[in-house]
Amino acid sequence: MLRTIFALSILFLISCQPPAEKNRYTAPKDIDPIQNYLIKEIEFDELWDKTLIEIGNTYKLSSKNKTSGEMSFVFTSKKVSDFIDCGMMNNEIYVDYIERIFESKLDGKIDLKLRSKDKYATEVDLVTEFRFISKETGTRWTFQTNKPKSILVGNPAYGADPYRDCQSKHFLEASILNQIATLK
Numbered sequence: 001m002l003r004t005i006f007a008l009s010i011l012f013l014i015s016c017q018p019p020a021e022k023n024r025y026t027a028p029k030d031i032d033p034i035q036n037y038l039i040k041e042i043e044f045d046e047l048w049d050k051t052l053i054e055i056g057n058t059y060k061l062s063s064k065n066k067t068s069g070e071m072s073f074v075f076t077s078k079k080v081s082d083f084i085d086c087g088m089m090n091n092e093i094y095v096d097y098i099e100r101i102f103e104s105k106l107d108g109k110i111d112l113k114l115r116s117k118d119k120y121a122t123e124v125d126l127v128t129e130f131r132f133i134s135k136e137t138g139t140r141w142t143f144q145t146n147k148p149k150s151i152l153v154g155n156p157a158y159g160a161d162p163y164r165d166c167q168s169k170h171f172l173e174a175s176i177l178n179q180i181a182t183l184k
Contacts, residue, residue, distance in 0.1 A: 025094070027165040028085040033146040034170040037125045038177055044069070044116040047124075050183045051112065055176060059110060069114040075172070076107040084130055086141065086166040094164065095132065102136035110176060124180055128173055132166060141166045145173050 040047055048066060059073035077083060080095040083106060089097040098104045113125040132141040141164065143149035148167030156162040 026088040028087040034173050036145050039123050041121050044122045047122045054179050071112050073110040080106040083172050085169050098134050102134045105133050
């Protein structure tokens with residue numbers, strides 16, 4: 001009898017609890033593409049050397065090939081939401097939600113290509129590849145400057161949209177292009 005009363009009491013308490021909140025994902029708002037190139041009024045060799053020093057002081061050089069005009073740098077950041085937008089989960093920034101629940105990291109590669117436009121000018125193209133990783137689940141979101149991507153998540157909440165959209169906020173690209181634009 002006591003067991004029956006106890007079981008009914010537990011059942012009554014459970015049935016009175018409000019239903020669990022359903023996770024609600026909202027995709028990021030479209031961000032206009034960034035003009036990811038510039039023409040700098042400096043001769044190629046001089047701009048090459050200055051760019052290697054200036055950008056190399058901030059980011060780690062991973063490769064360079066002066067013949068092809070290509071240089072790459074790698075980066076990592078703990079401030080994920082400063083650089084990318086992957087929407088919202090409920091009322092929380094999605095990348096912050098992933099960090100809180102699973103831990104995460106953001107890293108990537110910055111590719112610069114310099115081409116001599118003429119004797120006194122050099123064209124610079126920049127493409128950044130971002131890699132956002134959920135450490136616990138191993139889910140990876142990889143996308144580039146001006147190329148947002150819709151990615152299938154490993155374990156979405158039951159009934160939830162299994163895709164997450166991620167895009168660059170263009171903060172990193174604008175910062176690097178500004179560094180190059182202000183070289184003298």
